Amino acid sequence: MLQENKHIDFYIIGIGNHSEVQLNAEVKQLIQHHTVFSGGKRHYQLMKKHLPENHEWIEISGKMQNVIQQYQMKEQKVVVFASGDPLFFGFGNTLKRLLPSSNLEVLPYFNSIQRLAHKASLNYSDLKSISLHGRHTWKPLDVCLMQGEKMIGILTDKEHSPQHIAQRLLTYGYPNYTIYVGEELDGVKERVRQFTLEEASETAGYQLLNCVILIKTSDFIPPRSFADSTFQTLEGRPGMITKQSIRSLTLQALQLWDKKCFWDVGSCTGSIAIEAQLNYPSLQVFAFEKRPECGEIIDNNTKSHHCPGIQVSIDDFFEEDIQEITPPDAVFIGGHGNRLEEMIQKLDSVLLPNGLMVINTVLEKSFETFQKACLQLNYTVADPIKMSLNDFNTIHLLVAKKK
Secondary structure, X not given: OOOOOOOOOEEEEEEOOOOOOOOOHHHHHHHHOOXXXXXXXXXXXXXXXXXXXXXXXXXXXXXXXXXXXXXXXXXXXXXXXXXXOOXXXXXXXXXXXXXXXXXXXXXOOOOHHHHHHHHOOOOOOOEEEEEOOOOOOOHHHHHHHHHOOOEEEEEOOOOOOHHXXXXXXXXXXXXXXXXXXXXXXXXXXXXXXXXXXXXXXXXXXXXXXXXXXXXEOOOOOOOOOOOXXXXXXXXXXXXXXXXXXXXXXXXXXXXXXXXXXXXXXXXXXXXXXXXXXXXXXXXXXXXXXXXXHHHHHHHHHHHHOOOOOOEEEEOOHHHOOHHHOOOOOEEEEOOOOOOHHHHHHHHHOOOOOOOEEEEEEOOHHHXXXXXXXXXXXXXXXXXXXXXXXXXXXXXXXXXEEOO
């Protein structure tokens, strides 16, 4: 129902993918009383014959700021056409973000994931919806997998196609989903199919306009801690891994539950980074390691431990331009090549205020260097935590907080 007594700057009308657009009486009335309209090229093709002869069309394409400037030059209200539900990863949210003081009225259609659920007769009460469309990341899907979501609806694109999605689930050990693919929903070339992940991973040629629903076929949530023996280690150096009990205490000391970005520097096998990611799926995790052979080791360990999404850098950390990387609010120093003070100073240049720096050390020299360097940088240094795995070595867990 149109809000007659409220000032409206934009009406946003959601439309489907029908070859002949379906408009109710309310929308038809709104079109008759306005002259400035907007939408994408496809929307104009669908709507042109329904618009008044004296209409003006503002195309939504290119830089959004240019589109916004055209809107701001208009004294009349603008009627915008968008696909499906404009507030479901849609243009309505873009307008709210770029013109937060504007008043909107939204007349939605179903979103594409809803239409797929309808057409496949799926109960979507427990659906978790995400968008990978136009995003250079798999993070939203990775989070859902690690959290064990039962039903995942996905807006896709060329780089995140149904085939690529199925391949990612299989690569990281999540075979316990079936996949529904909806193509050109409500269009003349509509197709709805159900696949096993293996079938979808080998199927190419999906129509460009598609979406996906993943449904869990058996319960599985990856463990948050693993036995040391499950990790691949450096050849001939099986003991070169932070032990499981030490990892648990280290992750507790890092206080990752309220952090956004974590760096594991000197990652070696990736065990700390992997358990950090699995315990906190939304966390952005970077693993840095100098040894070239560790690149394959970390990759194998992430796959065998159901842990997608860790960003790995195999390079000399002291030579890296870390200013271009997402700054951390928690750092673990797993190795420093006898250049601990220099590493602390470099990390300090990017560590966010109130960020934590943690190290485990057996050597007295490293103990003293860490404490001295952090105090000189005006960090708050916590009392050391002593840990022993045997009768020979005492491990000190050291924590410093940047002010």
